[in-house]
Amino acid sequence: ACSTEAPDSGKAGKGGSDGKITLGFAQVGAESGWRTANTKSVQDAAKKAGITLKFSDAQQKQENQIKAIRTFIQQKVDVIAFSPVVESGWDTVLKEAKDAGIPVILTDRAVDSKDTSLYKTFLGSDFVKEGRSAGEWLAKEYADEEGPVNIVELQGTTGSAPANDRRAGFAEIVEKDDKFKVVASQTGDFTRAKGKEVMQAFLKSHKDIDVLYAHNDDMALGAIQAIEEAGKKPGEDIKIISIDGIKDAFVAMTEGKINVVVECNPLLGDQLMDLTKKVADGQSVPPRVETEEGVFTQDQAAEALPTRQY
Amino acid sequence: MSTGIANTAARPTRPPSRTGSRGAGTRIPLIVTAVLLVAMFTVGSLRYDGFFSTQVVLNLLIDNAFLLVVAVGATFVILTGGIDLSVGSVVALSTMITASLVQHQGWSLGAAVPLVLAIGAAGGALMGWIIHTFEIQPFIVTLAGMFLARGLCYTISTESITIDDPTTVGIAQARLYGPGGLFVSVSVIIALVVLLIAFVVLHHTRFGRGVYALGGNETSARLMGLPVGSTKVAVYAISGLCSALGGVLMTFYMLSGYALHAMGMELDAIAATVIGGTLLTGGSGFVLGTALGVLVLGTIQTVINFQGTLSSWWTRIVIGGLLLVFIVLQRLMTGRRASTD
Amino acid sequence: MTTPSTPAGPAGAAGADPGERRPVLEATGIRKQFPGVLALDRVGLRLYPGEVHALMGENGAGKSTLIKVLTGVQPADDGTLVVDGRPRTFADPLQAQQAGISTVYQEVNLCPNISVAENILIGREPRRFGLVHWSALKRRAAELLTELDLDLDVSSPLGSHSLAVQQLVAIVRAVDLSAKVLVLDEPTSSLDREEVAQLFTLVRRLRDRGVAILFVTHFLDQVFELCDRVTILRNGRLEGEYPIGELTPVTLVQRMIGGELATLDELSEKAQEEAAERVAGEPFLTARQLGRAGSVEPYDLDIHAGEVIGLAGLLGSGRTEAARLLFGADTADSGRVTVEGRTAALRTPRHAIAHKIAFCSENRKAEGVFGELTIRENVILALQAARGWTRPLSRAKQDELTRRWIEALDIRPADPEAQLRNLSGGNQQKVLLARWLLTEPRLLILDEPTRGIDVGAKAEIQKLVARLAADGTAVLFVSAELEEVLRLSHRVAVLRDHRMVATLVNDDGVTPDRILATIATGADS
Amino acid sequence: MTNRPAVTARGPMTRRLAGHRLLWPSLVLIALLLGNLAFTHDFFAVRIRDGHLYGSLVDILQYGAPLTLVALGMTMVIATRGIDLSVGSTVAIAGALACEHIATSSDPGGATTVLTAVAVALGVAVVLGLCNGLLVARLGVQPIVATLILMVAGRGVAQLITDGQIITVNSDKYHMIGGGHLLTFPFAVLLAAVLVALTALVTRRSALGLLIESVGGNPAAGRLTGIRAAGLLTLVYVFSALCAAVAGLMISSNVNAADGNNAGLWIELDAILAVVIGGTALTGGRFSLGGTVLGAMIIQTLSTTVYTLGVPPETTLVFKAFVVIAVCLVQSPVFRAKMPRRRKAAAPRSDTTADAAGRQQEARA
């Protein structure tokens, strides 16, 4: 008996009566400063837009995210948004959401469902493109120089989507030219400590490193310390390319220690709330909304630094 | 040596109260855990709209079917006084192999699943064999197994593999409806069957009783002429098999294979087992307790999701806090104090 | 006798008419070397169907090792084993069992966590449809227990029973196997005469059925009562094999220890003479209505300095539990204790130790020894624990104390750094005694202190107890061996059904029979 | 009395055997280092750069220092038959507290700031250790669940302190702890060495080590012997938390940043592995601090080897799995006995089984 009553009472309590939209947002976790900024942006924007936010943190586990989405369905939220931990494996739960008539918005990362009716829109960045931008900067920088250019790569967590994509995008460009050689590539788990440790080992086993490509700023910042301790000048002796664009990276850029940062913007809260309102209203939305992102070099860094929020 | 005293007269009669309470004593933790679980659920229902529904309970099963299967396997190992850290990785490896066979190699699900289960069981048996034959601590051997299985996932692919094979999708999305529109997934049925089988095996077969004896005292079990070696190998094989099956269920759950699936699940499985009242030192515990343990972890998760206002870190703190409250109440209610003072 | 390594020598030929019969088990030239110890040096053993064969030797002589080697627990370095005319080597105990050798090893080797019934029948449970047939299992176990006249709740966990009960369960388990050879390694070490008698009836029945029984014990009278032939080990060597008729207790002991044994008779006289004077004066400890529900009913007891009080009773009468209350090993839930006139709360062992009370548990394996630690560490541990970790005994002091006690109790090996788990059962027991004697307690509670200890050492320990008492230590002495209790005690407290029914002053009138009568009637007649 | 001579001959032999306990871990470490040498020819080269030592070996020591410390505390916990899963969280909390304190202070470079930061971190660690100790010793919760609670919640606390951000600090004094040098030596290495030496001194010179081993070896007997198990258990959990906190300070100070989410992630597994490789059994009892240090060094060298050999990240774990299992096999007396050359030494087998199981038995009684 209870099961038949519950949905009704739930419906009455939520979106229906007071006209306030409830958004269920299933976040990946809080694995990095970038992610925290992302979460904060969503939470702040929801408050500003007057949307009730049901927030759930999956601690980096897909199964937890799926559970959270099921709970949202159970709670009869109006819209579900989530940043998928990984592209695959969402069909079942998204179908349940669809059956329950709850629209879904993807943020930050896409899912690979064939059935695109399972979600309304995607809002976020393209990791492959970020990798490509990094590669393109490098190709341009070394356009006139003779090879070989020895590159070391600090990968993100093995198997994680950003690590896979940023690596692939970068490789795509770099492989076009024989003079670029990736001499070593290791995972630094997206952390400063690991970045430093791995870079220190690279410096010992490879004497002639020209370029460091780090999948995120934290690893780059760790690596910079290792390079300095080895008596080299980061940014000069070894050129450094990094992704994300956190404040500390911009500081390092103004000090000349990082050469270029490819931005990956976490601040998509406002855009998300806009989309939520539209979707809840039943308006049509574009299937793909990309966030505004740039490539920052040292000369732009000083000027952009004060505006960095995270 | 004969004493001339009638045996029956001199034979001490033991106070019956003692016997009675001791017999039930072993089951008290189980009852306490169940009571606390119900209490937790009640509190959730009072606090959150939509919490008090049968479907929430069923979702608990749907969402934790694979963990239940894995934890059941872990229970066998823990009952012998061992530990299996490889379960999470074996789950991931199983999702990976299933997905790549079905998706990339074009195998049918019916062919892939038995192979995956066989690999899991064989891997477990191998670890058990090493542990037994070379007398290496299970912690290290299964840790190596954990590394190996996770590493093999990466060598298959660092990308996740989506499955769109119609049979697999069909099974994964099949819902068995009951009265009132309530539903469960196929995995739930499988998990419950596994639980039932495990219960029967542990409590009603020679092998199962051997598992308890082995956990009680390995030397004694050997001296009593029990097949200690094969029992050990078998429990790790069962754990491997359950992990592989858990992996298959997870493949259904996620419809994908991914190297980063089931990260840290070994701890969840061990925690569920221990919360369910099984002693990590072996020899004491019930597989039904493990099921309760899984439900406890699942309920905590559900409560958190229903709360829906916790930041990432508060999520963790509250999970820890709820666990703490649960454990402390469980301890106090079972009334056993530490043997230390 | 002069050629010990060949059991087929003259001694063997003169056996209790083994005659033309073929031995069911014959071991020759068994050698077993442990690091630093040659435990068995070319030892032989022959067992004939239908005989009870005693294996005798001092503590550490190699009896248990020989049994372990024969039954596949440990591999031998050298030697041959012939079972039923076929040369065999057993890789594990299971194979030995399958070949018809059933063994009760020294110390209880059962699983405390599973039920009594399962401990008896595990591995061969009755089954129905492939599943364990629980009701049949319990019925069968209960039946088997009645053979030793035991009436237990067979579904209770084994660990909830006293050590003696566990020992009986182990015997029942071994007997049930349709064995050709039954090996019993000190099965009677914590049994009362009652149970011993029952066991002997059982053993005789088996012997008459043609089972060969190998029996290890330190009780000489049991050997002479039950056994047909004796094999004697000394220091890992075969001393000889004799028909029991060729030996007297004195010659048997001589062969075991290779020398004379001082007698103990003067002890008991002394105890009896002193009984009256010791009871006079203020008691060191008084217990009033001390009890614990479901374990011992409230009892009163006064213990005076320099007095030895024996606790007598039958198996499971609550001696152990009564003693444990005085040490705080179990917490009393009623009653009051005073120590030297002042109220003392003995809730935990630490409280008791603070009042200079010491307790040597009967269950040395579970509650006594630290197998991984060395003799030295085991010996000084209680003293060290009392001092706390910040005040360590100096190494020189430790060595000195350890050496002193190794010598006093003749602990073997005499190496303070030997690991305790490698010691023979009797030697482990001595180490435990040393641990508590070292703390110079005012009240020493000894629960079966002579369990598994050989004749020579037992005499030493009894003398030691008498000496301690003479020096003013109060002793509470629990033993299944009534003679021993009477020999040492000034007073004897008698327990029956978890109740203290009488306290007798040990004068001329107190005999084992009188105590047994007290137990039977529940009051001193 | 004829076998007495054999017995007395045992004294020096046992001592030599005790030396043997560390023989195999040492050989493994040496083999790993030599393996590196084969790939990088100046692997053993240690130079002086900017007035301090510089080289791969120095790196191994420096990065091994925090792990050694965590494993040090873990050794004591494991010796009591416990396990401490919460060390990773403690690492994160300590780093977060210290960095937060320094970052928000008016004088980030000042010595007093750094000292108070360290004091705050260590103080909180004591509280965390007490919580674990309370649950295990007083309430009798199984150590693995008791510490799991803090493992889960602690990381949340660390993130709460850092507000989910990575806190960067600029304080040379603070950097000293994990990244600085003293008399050309990495300070972290010296600190770890001193702490290990102190622990060894305290446990072996006082009776602490013996009492811990007794409690772990046979708790029931320990109780009857009058050992204050509750106090000892609390003590080891506090000690473990303190060690983890110092490691946390090292890790955060080395990179001048506190990362609530990632600092010390999975370090508990590495630490337990180090302890076990070092020859301390998870069933409690005897512990070996030297073995633990060797174990930690083996693990750190293994990581370095992975970087040096350029093992791709996808196969790193497979590589580690094989090394770990090889290390265990080499260390296993049974395995060595079963090697074809030394057949007849198969004897220890049953003894060791008996031992391990015997200990389990005692646990239950």
Ligand SMILES: Nc1ncnc2c1ncn2[C@@H]1O[C@H](COP(=O)(O)OP(=O)(O)OP(=O)(O)O)[C@@H](O)[C@H]1O
């Ligand atoms: N695993 C072992 N390692 C080293 N020495 C051992 C081991 N097992 C037994 N010993 C030694 O072998 C000798 C024989 O021991 P065993 O246990 O056979 O004696 P026992 O005759 O049974 O004595 P008890 O009457 O005390 O039981 C002893 O000196 C003992 O210390």
Ligand SMILES: Nc1ncnc2c1ncn2[C@@H]1O[C@H](COP(=O)(O)OP(=O)(O)OP(=O)(O)O)[C@@H](O)[C@H]1O
């Ligand atoms: N109802 C019962 N069920 C199981 N065990 C019991 C029961 N009542 C008593 N016991 C066990 O029996 C023992 C009580 O006897 P206790 O050991 O004190 O007697 P004892 O006279 O020392 O006998 P023993 O010679 O057996 O040591 C306890 O160890 C207790 O565990």
Ligand SMILES: [Mg+2]
């Ligand atoms: Mg013996």
Ligand SMILES: [Mg+2]
């Ligand atoms: Mg007793």
